[in-house]
Amino acid sequence: MADVQFLDAKSVRLRTTAGGLVSLGLGDTFFPKVDLHLAFPFSDPERFISVREPEGDEIGLIRHIQELDPLSQEAVRKELRWRYYTPRIQRIISYKEEFGHTYWEVETDRGVHTFVTRGRDQTVRSISERRTLIIDVSGNRYEIADLEDLDVRSREYLATLL
Amino acid sequence: MDDLLSIQGDLGGLKQVLTYQDGVLTWKEGENTRSWQEEELETVKLHHYVGSLTINAKLKDGQELVLLRGSQGLARQYQMFAQTINNRLQGKDDRAYAKEVADRCPKCQRYYADPARPICLRCLDRRSLSKRVLGLAPPYLRQIALMILLMLASSLVGLISPFLGGRIFFDEVLDSAGRYAGRIGQVVLAMFLAQLVTLFLSIWQGRVNSRVSARIVFDLKTQVFTAMQRLSLKFYNNQQTGSLMTRVNNDATHLQAFFHDGLPFFIVNSMRLVGIVAVLLAMDWQLALYVLIPVPLIVLGTAKLHPLLWRLYTRRFRALSRLNAVVNDSLGGVRVVKAFGTEHEEIQRFSRNNQRVFAVNREVGQMSSTVFPALSYLMSLGALVIWGVGGSRVLWGDLTFGTLITFTGYLGMLYGPLDFMTRIVDWWSSSMNSAQRIFEVIDSNELLWTPEPGEIVPMPRVKGSIAAQDVTFGYEEGKPVLEDISFTVEPGEMIGIVGRSGAGKSTLINLISRLYDPTAGIIFLDGVDLRYVDQKDLRRQVGMVLQDTFLFRGTVFENIAYGRTDASYEEVVQAARIANAHDFITKLPDGYETVLGQRNVDLSGGEKQRISIARVILHDPEILILDEATASIDTETEQLVQEALERLVRGRTTFAIAHRLSTLRQADRLFVLDRGKLVEVGSHQELLKKRGIYYKLFTTQRDALSHIGVAG
Ligand SMILES: Nc1ncnc2c1ncn2[C@@H]1O[C@H](COP(=O)(O)OP(=O)(O)O)[C@@H](O)[C@H]1O
Numbered sequence: 001m002a003d004v005q006f007l008d009a010k011s012v013r014l015r016t017t018a019g020g021l022v023s024l025g026l027g028d029t030f031f032p033k034v035d036l037h038l039a040f041p042f043s044d045p046e047r048f049i050s051v052r053e054p055e056g057d058e059i060g061l062i063r064h065i066q067e068l069d070p071l072s073q074e075a076v077r078k079e080l081r082w083r084y085y086t087p088r089i090q091r092i093i094s095y096k097e098e099f100g101h102t103y104w105e106v107e108t109d110r111g112v113h114t115f116v117t118r119g120r121d122q123t124v125r126s127i128s129e130r131r132t133l134i135i136d137v138s139g140n141r142y143e144i145a146d147l148e149d150l151d152v153r154s155r156e157y158l159a160t161l162l
Numbered sequence: 163m164d165d166l167l168s169i170q171g172d173l174g175g176l177k178q179v180l181t182y183q184d185g186v187l188t189w190k191e192g193e194n195t196r197s198w199q200e201e202e203l204e205t206v207k208l209h210h211y212v213g214s215l216t217i218n219a220k221l222k223d224g225q226e227l228v229l230l231r232g233s234q235g236l237a238r239q240y241q242m243f244a245q246t247i248n249n250r251l252q253g254k255d256d257r258a259y260a261k262e263v264a265d266r267c268p269k270c271q272r273y274y275a276d277p278a279r280p281i282c283l284r285c286l287d288r289r290s291l292s293k294r295v296l297g298l299a300p301p302y303l304r305q306i307a308l309m310i311l312l313m314l315a316s317s318l319v320g321l322i323s324p325f326l327g328g329r330i331f332f333d334e335v336l337d338s339a340g341r342y343a344g345r346i347g348q349v350v351l352a353m354f355l356a357q358l359v360t361l362f363l364s365i366w367q368g369r370v371n372s373r374v375s376a377r378i379v380f381d382l383k384t385q386v387f388t389a390m391q392r393l394s395l396k397f398y399n400n401q402q403t404g405s406l407m408t409r410v411n412n413d414a415t416h417l418q419a420f421f422h423d424g425l426p427f428f429i430v431n432s433m434r435l436v437g438i439v440a441v442l443l444a445m446d447w448q449l450a451l452y453v454l455i456p457v458p459l460i461v462l463g464t465a466k467l468h469p470l471l472w473r474l475y476t477r478r479f480r481a482l483s484r485l486n487a488v489v490n491d492s493l494g495g496v497r498v499v500k501a502f503g504t505e506h507e508e509i510q511r512f513s514r515n516n517q518r519v520f521a522v523n524r525e526v527g528q529m530s531s532t533v534f535p536a537l538s539y540l541m542s543l544g545a546l547v548i549w550g551v552g553g554s555r556v557l558w559g560d561l562t563f564g565t566l567i568t569f570t571g572y573l574g575m576l577y578g579p580l581d582f583m584t585r586i587v588d589w590w591s592s593s594m595n596s597a598q599r600i601f602e603v604i605d606s607n608e609l610l611w612t613p614e615p616g617e618i619v620p621m622p623r624v625k626g627s628i629a630a631q632d633v634t635f636g637y638e639e640g641k642p643v644l645e646d647i648s649f650t651v652e653p654g655e656m657i658g659i660v661g662r663s664g665a666g667k668s669t670l671i672n673l674i675s676r677l678y679d680p681t682a683g684i685i686f687l688d689g690v691d692l693r694y695v696d697q698k699d700l701r702r703q704v705g706m707v708l709q710d711t712f713l714f715r716g717t718v719f720e721n722i723a724y725g726r727t728d729a730s731y732e733e734v735v736q737a738a739r740i741a742n743a744h745d746f747i748t749k750l751p752d753g754y755e756t757v758l759g760q761r762n763v764d765l766s767g768g769e770k771q772r773i774s775i776a777r778v779i780l781h782d783p784e785i786l787i788l789d790e791a792t793a794s795i796d797t798e799t800e801q802l803v804q805e806a807l808e809r810l811v812r813g814r815t816t817f818a819i820a821h822r823l824s825t826l827r828q829a830d831r832l833f834v835l836d837r838g839k840l841v842e843v844g845s846h847q848e849l850l851k852k853r854g855i856y857y858k859l860f861t862t863q864r865d866a867l868s869h870i871g872v873a874g
């Protein structure tokens with residue numbers, strides 16, 4: 001119970017199902033649906049992936065995604081991309097602070113997004129010196145890979161929120 | 163035909179639509195469609211991911227599929243959709259869920275900033291908001307009228323001084339041809355009087371103002387506090403933190419500052435500005451125009467520079483509060499720091515943050531020592547223009563020396579407040595925002611559902627039977643914490659609730675004591691739906707001892723007699739005896755009159771717990787709730803507390819949660835919760851025989867405890 005249970009990468013077969021979910025074949029056992037959770041979503045999203053029964057126990061940990069066979073890798077990447085859906089901000093088109101809320105319009109790698117953040121607390125989270133996360137009122141996340149890529153004005157504005 | 167229900171996916175550019183009508187669920191993406199009949203569907207469910215949502219369908223043939231993916235803001239909408247279909251599938255009445263949820267402002271079509279708070283800040287009728295703020299004024303109308311009169315008077319009188327000191331003094335007194343030639347004494351006296359009157363008027367006005375604005379804010383705070391007491395816990399839950407009162411207090415103070423300083427300053431100065439401009443124009447309109455030249459520059463300059471400075475100040479504020487947090491952290495956790503020998507790391511953490519404060523402080527210093535001198539330079543330029551243009555006209559002889567002096571005298575009065583006037587708009591809107599937040603608390607309808615007055619069932623004495631019927635509950639929509647719980651508990655029975663941490667034990671007792679209402683299903687007290695039971699009676703008959711006891715500021719006596727102010731000395735002492743508290747209380751320096759919450763009185767966890775037990779004993783409730791009552795107590799005093807609890811439990815319906823299962827030996831039955839479901843019910847022996855979840859919990863714990871040498 002106390003030991004971390006790593007899955008034997010060779011016997012793991014993760015597949016995207018016809019319904020868009022992820023199934024797991026583990027030796028002789030088959031799980032029609034499993035959930036994937038990242039242990040270190042920011043600093044290392046490829047390592048320590050927890051495979052769990054839906055709303056239930058952990059089946060085991062995957063040490064590194066690259067230990068898996070290509071099809072499993074593809075299924076895992078696809079699922080994690082949705083689960084941790086985080087558009088990457090390339091440019092801040094506009095922001096407007098009004099009555100304690102900020103209205104953003106940003107260009108991301110997944111298209112233009114508009115969203116609203118509230119207040120100044122827990123809105124912007126700094127992951128490293130330059131990597132930054134913005135969290136909107138509903139809990140959606142937007143990542144800024146490198147603050148230096150932003151224009152000066154936006155960067156200064158973000159600094160007031162940090 | 164049913165109404166058409168429809169939701170859309172909004173992630174990653176997928177144009178997916180899901181509709182439901184007349185028992186048919188249809189999925190569409192561009193040209194592709196699929197549909198399912200009601201008979202094929204098992205459930206439709208909302209799933210929360212970390213950065214997104216999905217709606218999944220489970221089919222009767224066992225297949226499960228993702229139908230739609232959306233961003234988190236759609237949770238409410240998706241949940242309603244899923245719920246409606248599920249209700250239909252289970253043949254339940256679905257009217258409660260069929261209503262459309264408004265997620266955007268009907269006026270401007272923008273999504274609400276916060277879906278749980280359907281207020282569009284942009285379209286919010288600001289006039290009605292200000293009307294409402296002003297609506298607090300009527301009781302003080304006479305004083306307010308007086309205040310405005312005083313302001314008017316003091317700004318008028320304030321205008322006289324420069325005129326006396328310039329035009330009159332130089333042109334009429336010092337000039338031998340003047341009307342008051344040589345009468346220096348009289349003019350100086352007049353100036354003295356004018357200043358005295360101004361002083362008197364502004365003191366008077368300030369005093370009235372303080373009284374009125376303090377009074378209005380007092381009324382507001384009282385309203386807020388009353389409202390907060392009335393609100394259900396759910397409201398506090400949505401507000402994320404317990405700092406709500408602080409925030410409301412800040413908002414109220416902010417509002418008061420605006421009424422007390424901002425508004426009067428604005429009124430006085432704008433009247434004064436109009437007055438000055440009028441006087442200047444009347445004296446010499448050409449020179450007056452020169453005076454006005456720098457005005458747009460000053461206004462523009464401050465309007466441009468202010469946001470810059472403000473951003474810097476915000477950054478400094480945040481850097482400072484982070485530094486404070488670090489200091490608090492390491493001082494508050496000083497024992498941990500010492501124990502782990504991490505002083506060095508703490509110092510580094512501190513200097514890292516201190517470095518940031520230093521950097522931003524430097525920036526602020528540099529910025530403000532540039533901006534403010536530049537602004538005053540701009541203003542002095544105006545004076546230079548007057549000296550130049552006016553001076554030469556004095557030489558030409560078409561302007562009197564006195565007029566020139568009067569002009570320069572008014573100059574300062576004119577430019578000075580401009581900086582402030584450009585900021586009044588910001589101040590006004592942020593004050594209105596504060597007002598809005600305050601009214602939000604006052605207006606919030608996160609109340610526990612209340613029956614019509616005629617339907618309330620008074621229950622001055624209860625027998626103490628509690629039953630639950632198909633109870634489901636979640637703190638947030640779509641995330642049930644308890645599911646389909648049913649049970650019946652006889653009067654006087656003791657129930658132990660066990661389960662892993664996070665299983666929903668505390669949540670269950672929150673429902674039993676009606677801090678929340680179930681999302682679905684009913685809880686009965688003596689066969690009466692709990693929601694209809696008179697709240698006062700209910701509160702009186704349910705007693706709670708929790709893990710974190712809360713003692714109020716006040717004496718030990720007051721704390722024990724909390725909610726029973728009529729209790730006599732005998733009763734309180736008797737309760738304390740039963741609670742095993744009497745002994746240590748009498749040893750305290752001031753006995754029962756010892757004031758708690760003050761520095762030199764530091765009660766241990768066990769002592770606090772026994773005071774709170776005494777409180778419950780004094781209340782003598784029929785129903786008793788113990789949530790991890792002995793969890794944060796050292797083993798030595800645990801015996802005393804345990805003994806007190808055993809006396810307390812006798813003859814009352816009791817729900818006890820204890821981490822250490824062995825402390826539930828007395829329980830008649832155990833309820834085992836697992837992931838929000840009631841999975842096992844029975845006595846200790848029965849459950850052990852069953853070899854189910856309880857057996858696992860119990861044996862793991864026994865082994866762990868015997869490992870560290872504690873008898874189980
Ligand atoms: N105030 C709350 N708001 C939102 N979720 C809560 C709240 N209190 C508890 N929960 C969640 O409900 C679940 C059950 O919690 P709780 O009843 O406190 O468990 P237990 O007392 O069995 O440890 C947990 O997942 C917890 O995170």
Ligand SMILES: [Mg+2]
Nearest residue numbers: 667668669789
């Ligand atoms: Mg608990």
